[in-house]
Amino acid sequence: MINSADKLKVDRRDGKLVMAQIYVAFIALLIGGLAGLLQVLVRSGRFELPAGIGYYQILTVHGVVLGLVLTTFFIMGFMQACVSKTAGTFTTKQRTIAWIGFWLMTIGTVMAAVMILLNEASVLYTFYAPLQAHFLFYLGLTLVVVGSWLGSAAIIMKYAEWRRANPGTPSPLLTFMALVNVLMWIVATLGVAATVLIQLLPWSLGLVETVNVGVSRTLFWYFGHPLVYFWLLPAYMAWYVIIPKIIGGKIFSDSLARMSFILFLLFSIPVGFHHQLLEPGIDAAWKFLQVVLTFLVVIPSLMTAFSLFATFETFGRSKGAKGLFGWFKMLPWGDARFAVPFIGMLSFIPAGAGGLINASNQMNQVVHNTIWVTGHFHLTLATAVVLTFFGITFWLVPHLTGRVLTKAINKLALIQGVLWAIGMTFMSGAMHAAGLLGAPRRSAFSEYGGAPQAAEWIPYQVAQAVGGSILFLAIILMLYIFVNLAFFAPKGEEEFPIGEMSTHAEPAPMVFENWKIWMGITVLLILFAYTIPFIDLIQNAPPGSKGYNNLW
Amino acid sequence: MAKTELRKNVKTEVEDRSSLKGTLASVFLLGFFLIVSWVGVFFLFLDRF
Ligand code: HEM
Ligand SMILES: [Cu+2]
Numbered sequence: 001m002i003n004s005a006d007k008l009k010v011d012r013r014d015g016k017l018v019m020a021q022i023y024v025a026f027i028a029l030l031i032g033g034l035a036g037l038l039q040v041l042v043r044s045g046r047f048e049l050p051a052g053i054g055y056y057q058i059l060t061v062h063g064v065v066l067g068l069v070l071t072t073f074f075i076m077g078f079m080q081a082c083v084s085k086t087a088g089t090f091t092t093k094q095r096t097i098a099w100i101g102f103w104l105m106t107i108g109t110v111m112a113a114v115m116i117l118l119n120e121a122s123v124l125y126t127f128y129a130p131l132q133a134h135f136l137f138y139l140g141l142t143l144v145v146v147g148s149w150l151g152s153a154a155i156i157m158k159y160a161e162w163r164r165a166n167p168g169t170p171s172p173l174l175t176f177m178a179l180v181n182v183l184m185w186i187v188a189t190l191g192v193a194a195t196v197l198i199q200l201l202p203w204s205l206g207l208v209e210t211v212n213v214g215v216s217r218t219l220f221w222y223f224g225h226p227l228v229y230f231w232l233l234p235a236y237m238a239w240y241v242i243i244p245k246i247i248g249g250k251i252f253s254d255s256l257a258r259m260s261f262i263l264f265l266l267f268s269i270p271v272g273f274h275h276q277l278l279e280p281g282i283d284a285a286w287k288f289l290q291v292v293l294t295f296l297v298v299i300p301s302l303m304t305a306f307s308l309f310a311t312f313e314t315f316g317r318s319k320g321a322k323g324l325f326g327w328f329k330m331l332p333w334g335d336a337r338f339a340v341p342f343i344g345m346l347s348f349i350p351a352g353a354g355g356l357i358n359a360s361n362q363m364n365q366v367v368h369n370t371i372w373v374t375g376h377f378h379l380t381l382a383t384a385v386v387l388t389f390f391g392i393t394f395w396l397v398p399h400l401t402g403r404v405l406t407k408a409i410n411k412l413a414l415i416q417g418v419l420w421a422i423g424m425t426f427m428s429g430a431m432h433a434a435g436l437l438g439a440p441r442r443s444a445f446s447e448y449g450g451a452p453q454a455a456e457w458i459p460y461q462v463a464q465a466v467g468g469s470i471l472f473l474a475i476i477l478m479l480y481i482f483v484n485l486a487f488f489a490p491k492g493e494e495e496f497p498i499g500e501m502s503t504h505a506e507p508a509p510m511v512f513e514n515w516k517i518w519m520g521i522t523v524l525l526i527l528f529a530y531t532i533p534f535i536d537l538i539q540n541a542p543p544g545s546k547g548y549n550n551l552w
Numbered sequence: 553m554a555k556t557e558l559r560k561n562v563k564t565e566v567e568d569r570s571s572l573k574g575t576l577a578s579v580f581l582l583g584f585f586l587i588v589s590w591v592g593v594f595f596l597f598l599d600r601f
Contacts, residue, residue: 309575317569324574353589363597
């Protein structure tokens, strides 16, 4: 179904809202990238931070700014752009709510950032108790979450409005996907809101002496795993819907895409224990149950892989490709809007393999808290997701600012993607290898008293530094491209690519839009997976812990 | 001497345009890679614990 909205640009007022969030995301990229560079240099053992700046302060900056700020801002902006484009321009009320959300998120970010810079909140981006931050850090994060709820509310309101206006019709695919992500986000953030408001804030204010560490970590990971899917699903939106249009093909299957998003909604939340497999206080049987649920996420992931291969192959064959892999050559390798996210997709293959290993219950002991884990999520988040976001930036920013992606910038963008791939292969490869040899994550350089095992890690840490420096160059290049697209590129019309279904496709079944069913199952699965272990954690809790702050 | 020739043995290359055999091969390769990496770390695990 082609409606007239497909031809229209995103409304200018909505465009401003989206751009505001993307600006913050790219400022975050600059600051976080700089921190990342310092980290790899420190860990190589050949460099020390000047002026008494601590490694863990820098690491907190890096994790918070890239893992929490860049992602949340970019994702809210991108999803709002998708909804505005496919379900229609936001009403003034919806847009105002989204703007309030943006400002709350921004104020919250500044509050948290100031506390980190004052070294009052060097608690890393997971802010595990009993590490204790200044209360303004927690309050800032709360504002970020509440702000994102308002941004989400605008999306939900637009969706509801669209459904009222188009009874009995499936919603536009991108709007549907944004809605799933937003629903998952709201259910997930309830966990982090609970630990911050009920436990960490009162404790950092000194209103209570101690904190139940097990409960706070469980609430964090109840949020933490869906958080990674909150990052990933927008990339999947681009892979399922936008990439097919860019290459000139068709969406492989609308229903398959909706089905896989629903499965992510169901299985992304009741699985947080796979981050706590080595923690005491949780019965092994419940850990096992959540491991089983975790492996169910393999299904929609492989559905996605299949669907993407099929899109590419169908397109190639329509262009006359022959043989088993002839279609591969037909893809538009010179188009950065495709090629850069494609590098991201490729990186998701080793990333997925690593994920299966991490989640394999006992096997988690091999990699837990080693730098392998860092290598893993620099493939998932810092390559698959981030390169897809860059690929989106190449057309979304000029689309919104009324400019075009020129040939020259497209070429720079390709170089940027290749640099990223090279840098990350070194950095992430070295991290995986050193991790298997036992090198810990979240640790400044140390020779561990001359231990021979620690000496084995050093060559990998040097390789990490080489890769990380190349990555930093790629970040600088990306910032240059962004500034060009936002302020200097020639005026013109850049397309907002949205894939179409193949002509003989059936419309998606309406059952996918039955949120009573899907939210009902989501809640039931969460209650099933968490209620009893949670009661255990409270009833059989050890004495609470006092806070530890300013350790470094 | 005109000879009508029925060119019988020209291969009719009707590769089905909707064929997804490359996709099948790709997902098998993907699955193979997942299994090999998993088994690799599994043996490391058996070795250490
Ligand atoms: C110049 C590029 C980058 C470099 C050199 C880099 C380097 C690093 C290093 C060395 C660590 C681990 C340090 C340790 O555990 O001691 C780390 C952690 C991390 N990185 Fe990156 N990174 C880069 C880009 C990114 C990007 C683009 C993202 C996300 C969008 C990201 C997200 C994270 C997160 C969330 C952590 C975890 C922090 C923690 O454990 O508390 N990084 N990075
Ligand atoms: Cu997880």
